[in-house]
Amino acid sequence: MKKVIFVTNNPNKLREVRQMTNGIDLVSLADCGITEDIPETSETIEGNSLQKAHYVYDRLSTDCFADDTGLEVEALGGEPGVRSARYAGESKCSEDNITLLLEKLEGCDNRRARFRTVIALIWEGREHLFEGIVEGTITRERHGDGGFGYDAVFMPDGYDITFAQMDAASKNAISHRGRAIAKLVDFLGKN
Ligand code: IMP
Secondary structure (H helix, E strand, O other): OEEEEEOOOOHHHHHHHHHHOOOEEEEEOHHHOOOOOOOOOOOOHHHHHHHHHHHHHHHHOOOEEEEEEEEEEHHHOOOEEOOOOOOOOOOOOHHHHHHHHHHHOOOOOOOEEEEEEEEEEEEOOEEEEEEEEEEEEEOOOOOOOOOOOOHHHEEEOOOOOOHHHOOHHHHHHHOHHHHHHHHHHHHHHHO
C-alpha cells in the first residue's frame, strides 16, 4: 500500500481525508513524531502549503502533502485570503473572524466569495499542486451551527443554505477541500 504523510495536526481533517483515500496508507504527523507547530509564513496559499510539505519532506524524505485554504471575498480584494484563520487576531477565533467579516461587508451588496484550497504534494521528490474552489456568497447573518470557520456565513452557489446548515457528506461533495482532495486521490491512483 502506498504510504503518504498528511501534514496536519487537525484530527477532523485527517478523518475527512482518510474517508476519501481508500488504498492509501495515510500517516499523520503524530505517527511520525512531529509534534511542533509547522511554520506558515508565506504571503500566499500556495506558498504556505508548499512550506508545510517541504518542512516534513526535508526531515523525513517521505512522500507527503499539506493543504492550505483561504476565503477570498471579491469586494475586499481577496481578503481575508491567506490570513483567514487569523483575520481578527492571533487567537484564531472563528466567531471574531465572522464578526469582522460581516462588519467589513456592512452595506455592501457585492457578497461574492470563494473558498480556495491548495494541496502541495511532494511525490518522489517532485512538487505537485492541486487546487479546489467553491464559489458562493457571504450571507448578511449567521445561519446554522454545523461545520467550522466561516461556514455559518458562506452559501455555495446553487444552494439556499450555508455550509453550516449542510451535513458533512453534502459539504465534502462540493467543497474546496473535497475538490482538491479528489484531484490528489486521482493522482495517487495513477502514480
Ligand atoms: P486551513 O488552511 O485549512 O487551516 O484554513 C484556514 C482558515 O480558513 C481556517 O482557520 C478557517 O477559518 C477557514 N476555512 C478553511 N476551510 C474552511 C471551511 O471548510 N469552512 C469554513 N471555513 C474554512
